[in-house]
Amino acid sequence: xxxLKPETIEKIDKLVPRYPTVRSAALxxxxxxxxxxxxxxxxxxxxxxxxxxxQPINIQELVTFYPMLRTEPxxxxxxxxxxxxxxxLAGAYQTCRSFEKEFDCKVGHTSKDGLVTLGFVECHADxxxxxxxxxxxxxxxxxxxxxxxxxxxxxxxxxxSNGL
Amino acid sequence: MSHQETRLIFKHIDEEGxxxxxxxxxxxxxxxxxxxxxxxxxxxxxxxxLTSGVRGRGGAGFPAGMKWKFLDRKxxxxxxxxxxxxxxxxxxxxxxxxxxxxxxxxxxxxxCTAFAIQAKLAFIxxxxxxxxxxxxxxxxxxxxxxxxxxxxxxxxxxxxxxxIVHRGAGAYICGEETGLIESLExxxxxxxxxxxxxPAALGAYQCPTIVNNVETLCDVKHIIEMGGEGFAKIGxxxxxxxxIWCVSGHVQKPGYYEFACADITLGQLINDICGGLxxxxxxxxVIPGGSSSKILRADERFTGKLKDGTEYDWGIEDIPMxxxxxxxxxxxxxxxxxxxxxxxxxxVEALANINYFYAHESCGxxxxxxxxxxxxxKVTQRMLDGEAREEDADLLKSIADQIAGRTICxxxxxxxxxxxxxxxxxxxxxxxxxxxxxxxxxxxxETAETTxxx
Numbered sequence: 001x002x003x004l005k006p007e008t009i010e011k012i013d014k015l016v017p018r019y020p021t022v023r024s025a026a027l028x029x030x031x032x033x034x035x036x037x038x039x040x041x042x043x044x045x046x047x048x049x050x051x052x053x054x055q056p057i058n059i060q061e062l063v064t065f066y067p068m069l070r071t072e073p074x075x076x077x078x079x080x081x082x083x084x085x086x087x088x089l090a091g092a093y094q095t096c097r098s099f100e101k102e103f104d105c106k107v108g109h110t111s112k113d114g115l116v117t118l119g120f121v122e123c124h125a126d127x128x129x130x131x132x133x134x135x136x137x138x139x140x141x142x143x144x145x146x147x148x149x150x151x152x153x154x155x156x157x158x159x160x161s162n163g164l
Numbered sequence: 165m166s167h168q169e170t171r172l173i174f175k176h177i178d179e180e181g182x183x184x185x186x187x188x189x190x191x192x193x194x195x196x197x198x199x200x201x202x203x204x205x206x207x208x209x210x211x212x213x214l215t216s217g218v219r220g221r222g223g224a225g226f227p228a229g230m231k232w233k234f235l236d237r238k239x240x241x242x243x244x245x246x247x248x249x250x251x252x253x254x255x256x257x258x259x260x261x262x263x264x265x266x267x268x269x270x271x272x273x274x275x276c277t278a279f280a281i282q283a284k285l286a287f288i289x290x291x292x293x294x295x296x297x298x299x300x301x302x303x304x305x306x307x308x309x310x311x312x313x314x315x316x317x318x319x320x321x322x323x324x325x326x327x328i329v330h331r332g333a334g335a336y337i338c339g340e341e342t343g344l345i346e347s348l349e350x351x352x353x354x355x356x357x358x359x360x361x362x363p364a365a366l367g368a369y370q371c372p373t374i375v376n377n378v379e380t381l382c383d384v385k386h387i388i389e390m391g392g393e394g395f396a397k398i399g400x401x402x403x404x405x406x407x408i409w410c411v412s413g414h415v416q417k418p419g420y421y422e423f424a425c426a427d428i429t430l431g432q433l434i435n436d437i438c439g440g441l442x443x444x445x446x447x448x449x450v451i452p453g454g455s456s457s458k459i460l461r462a463d464e465r466f467t468g469k470l471k472d473g474t475e476y477d478w479g480i481e482d483i484p485m486x487x488x489x490x491x492x493x494x495x496x497x498x499x500x501x502x503x504x505x506x507x508x509x510x511x512v513e514a515l516a517n518i519n520y521f522y523a524h525e526s527c528g529x530x531x532x533x534x535x536x537x538x539x540x541x542k543v544t545q546r547m548l549d550g551e552a553r554e555e556d557a558d559l560l561k562s563i564a565d566q567i568a569g570r571t572i573c574x575x576x577x578x579x580x581x582x583x584x585x586x587x588x589x590x591x592x593x594x595x596x597x598x599x600x601x602x603x604x605x606x607x608x609x610e611t612a613e614t615t616x617x618x
Contacts, residue, residue: 018328020242020285020369023350031292031331058350065352065527066333068292084254085455085517086412086503088617122336122521123254123455124293127412127501128419137295 086127102152136163215392222377253454255501355573399425431481453498456578550612
């Protein structure tokens, strides 16, 4: 049994009846549960399915389709570097390599100490200010390798918000 | 040709002291057009939008008024309006500014549209990564509801409509309107086949639905303000209104710039508005309308006849920035994302980067796309891993040619056009890559080189 915060339950109860069909609330519920618990476990998936009178596979197929939904917790900091062409032209791969070096963690993985999950993402629609980096829900722009190293230091010291 | 921006949609973007709350918006004349709209006949608004000639700003450039005309009003089913705020075409970052800085303009445009098409309910499908934008829209909608600009009996007109903000979750294909609808309904965003699933007839919940881009919906507000004919005076016939050009890549001043259609050439945009390239660099190529539009080579000559019969003979810098001119030179204005590349750019790497994107984003529904796009990605990656073959260019083209036109949605083309155009225009670089590696191999050297774009 999963345990959601009362405010999450309240949001869910408000949201579901607004849609013309119950199933439309599936993706929003995935977001709400993931935001509350950090990721979508099998239990969470089953809970969402039951709440919407669907089968677990109906939720599972969303979780495996939409890149933002995850089935594992992230590190304390979830760092996402945009690697799409405009950001790449601005040096996003070098930015990412700087993070990899600072955290001793390969892109696509979580550092051994659990501090950071480093990932590539596709275009975040702020291409005029690349490279774009997200930390949690916070956006940072124009992040060159040097700024990435500074950000990494602030994550290690806990000075930087995890953006959640 | 003037170099002055025509700021219609972006009038208040980055304006000092302008805030995104409703008081500031109303103080600047906000919601006056909605007040006017609800006193008009819905069909008259539709007629004005048709007269305005406004074309969809999301990519395809289809006339919005025509799209609305296709609405199946006889079925008796409820009509839905969806704002496509899934902005995710690489190189495009205009909707973000509207949502963040002027959300009420979008809401007003949406409510005018909803009234015009008599929608029962409206949605904003916003990409999941716009965390802040989502919160801004939610609070803006609450503000608008309190002032009765949406909700029940809007401004005493007897018309009611609400807006639900629905968040995506990182899938590019949700920008395709039928994929978006599938996603909204709680499914994987696998696009639907047209016919029969034209949203105007069989859209969300199998009901008639209009899906319009953020910028297009904002245009509706301005069409009501200046009338369809007034709006059509901006730009040129067939290319009316303004376009927001989002410039990224190798320019000194990347950013967003709003101009009347055809008011500026690609050269003026790059050199005068964006401050040109970095010192000592030369222009190599431009992708003019988001990453799926076909690439233009800097030293090409474009000749032919426009739709109206005028002959043209342009260099890349002479191309007027509008729908039809960019189409005439074999590309498209798409979503307005102009990606500029200078002579330091390795075209194999650039294509490998684009292929990575489309391979990641294919929804997996149609075999040619699901299998072919990752195959193209593998080929370009192998080329950069030091195993390039001289025949790779032809192989890539052959795969792309077998995807385009053989899929349910336009993603097949979106993923193939970059490959086809890169090979058509820069084949020499793909062949050279293989020849250089062969030469290094002969000398017993490492064939792969450090890459910067992948």
